Amino acid sequence: MKRSVLTGLLFFLLFTTSVAQEQLWKMKRYEAVVGIGPSFFFGDIGGYSKSLNILGLKDISFLQTRFDLNLNLKYRVTSNFNARLSLTYGLLHATDDRGSNESRGFETSMSIFEPSVVAEYYFIKNRNESSYLFTKGRGAGFSGLLQSLDFYAFTGFGGLFYFVNGNNKLESYGMDSGGITSVIPFGLGTTLIYSPDINFGVEISGRYSFSDNIDGYTSQYSSSNDVYYFLNFTFTYKLKTGPKGLPSFR
Numbered sequence: 001m002k003r004s005v006l007t008g009l010l011f012f013l014l015f016t017t018s019v020a021q022e023q024l025w026k027m028k029r030y031e032a033v034v035g036i037g038p039s040f041f042f043g044d045i046g047g048y049s050k051s052l053n054i055l056g057l058k059d060i061s062f063l064q065t066r067f068d069l070n071l072n073l074k075y076r077v078t079s080n081f082n083a084r085l086s087l088t089y090g091l092l093h094a095t096d097d098r099g100s101n102e103s104r105g106f107e108t109s110m111s112i113f114e115p116s117v118v119a120e121y122y123f124i125k126n127r128n129e130s131s132y133l134f135t136k137g138r139g140a141g142f143s144g145l146l147q148s149l150d151f152y153a154f155t156g157f158g159g160l161f162y163f164v165n166g167n168n169k170l171e172s173y174g175m176d177s178g179g180i181t182s183v184i185p186f187g188l189g190t191t192l193i194y195s196p197d198i199n200f201g202v203e204i205s206g207r208y209s210f211s212d213n214i215d216g217y218t219s220q221y222s223s224s225n226d227v228y229y230f231l232n233f234t235f236t237y238k239l240k241t242g243p244k245g246l247p248s249f250r
Helices: 002-022 023-027 055-061 166-171
Strands: 028-043 066-076 082-095 109-126 150-167 178-193 200-210 226-242
Touching: 023 066, 023 226, 028 082, 066 226, 082 150, 082 226, 109 166, 109 178, 150 166, 150 200, 178 226
Parallel strands: none
Antiparallel strands: 028 066, 028 226, 066 082, 082 109, 109 150, 150 178, 178 200, 200 226
């Protein structure tokens, strides 16, 4: 009799502990994220022709690289699915100094502001988030590095406000000074759980735009719209979920 009672109690404790661990993520459903890193633009100014540029790798150069700053607020809908509001400010650049049109001499700098709504799906989740010891502040250590990593894919929809500053040759050609268009963000990311409140990560993302004029110029030979990419290093701070389901800053 005593053995059956002890066995039942043991199973009950294991079950309740497992359920509690599965629900721990609900204690911190909100995440504030800052990302910063280089930006890369691919438009009608600069770059090599497709016949000379397999996979577009020759178009990646220091001359074309600028930076972006990304601010996000995430909400965990489920343990594997996030919704996020993202605001990005960045600089883009394009020049004919390197590529198939060096004699043309166009150069342009663009400043952009991009609000977007994004859905994230975590196809690999870490194993330490639901650990009772980890929620008490004990890190996983180097040996548990792989168990502390998340991997996710994302996409969404956004708007792009862009402002163009071209050189004299581009202005004399008839440069557009800026505009508004829509973009589709997409990409992959990974995060490392550093502590119960802090994550570090890396995210590579692209933007397909519905405009072929972000650099202020559209070539008659262009067959696709402009695209740009970000490589962001991210810092995440997790916010506690308040009694009414809102983020708590206390």
